[in-house]
Amino acid sequence: MAKICIDMDGVMADTYQKFADAYLKEFGREPTRAELLGKKVYELDGAGHLRDLMYEPGFFRDVAVMPGAREVVAELYDGHDVYVVTSTMEFRNSFTDKWDWLGEHFPFIHHSKIVFCGKKDVVRGDFMIDDKEANLAGFNGTGLLFTALDNHYITGYHRVNDWTEVREYFRAEVAAEIAEIG
Numbered sequence: 001m002a003k004i005c006i007d008m009d010g011v012m013a014d015t016y017q018k019f020a021d022a023y024l025k026e027f028g029r030e031p032t033r034a035e036l037l038g039k040k041v042y043e044l045d046g047a048g049h050l051r052d053l054m055y056e057p058g059f060f061r062d063v064a065v066m067p068g069a070r071e072v073v074a075e076l077y078d079g080h081d082v083y084v085v086t087s088t089m090e091f092r093n094s095f096t097d098k099w100d101w102l103g104e105h106f107p108f109i110h111h112s113k114i115v116f117c118g119k120k121d122v123v124r125g126d127f128m129i130d131d132k133e134a135n136l137a138g139f140n141g142t143g144l145l146f147t148a149l150d151n152h153y154i155t156g157y158h159r160v161n162d163w164t165e166v167r168e169y170f171r172a173e174v175a176a177e178i179a180e181i182g
Helices: 015-027 048-055 071-078 093-106 131-135 165-180
Strands: 003-006 081-087 116-118 127-130 141-148 157-159
Touching: 003 071, 015 048, 071 081, 071 165, 093 116, 127 131, 131 141, 141 165, 157 165
Parallel strands: 003 081, 003 127, 081 116, 127 141, 141 157
Antiparallel strands: none
16 A cells, blocks of 8 residues: 655645636736746746735635546545645645645545645655655655646656546556566
8 A cells, every 4th residue: 555645736726727817817817828837827927926815814725626636536545545745834824724625625534644734855655746846856755746837847757647647647556566466
């Protein structure tokens, strides 16, 4: 049974869309894919103040669930030792927002399997699914880079583009383990 650590923002929760919506409201248009390759929405010219939204109560509470996340996380949870690992220390209101969000959208995840932290380099496991290279760089196991526009140019990790690919990756891992044993 593999220990799998899963990030929330940008992996389970669609925080990109939350920022894109804020950008649209402020600038009257959505940022283009070309503008965002290698950048976060709040890294665009004139949009730096949008990062401050993360300090506001409620910002993380109503984020959409990434397509397929609920179903695949449930499958992984049934067959592996799954932990949700998310940064909360910089944005003090995010703790309650994320706790409530997980309770609503992923009620099957036991509270002992949720890790709120500052830096993720303290977490150990077999696999980590994250969209941020810095979190994977300090990880002791295999890092799976969940595709996002801002990590477009990052290499050196196995990339998973969506939750269907996450499912396929772990099904292949289990099949390889069975073949090795058998």
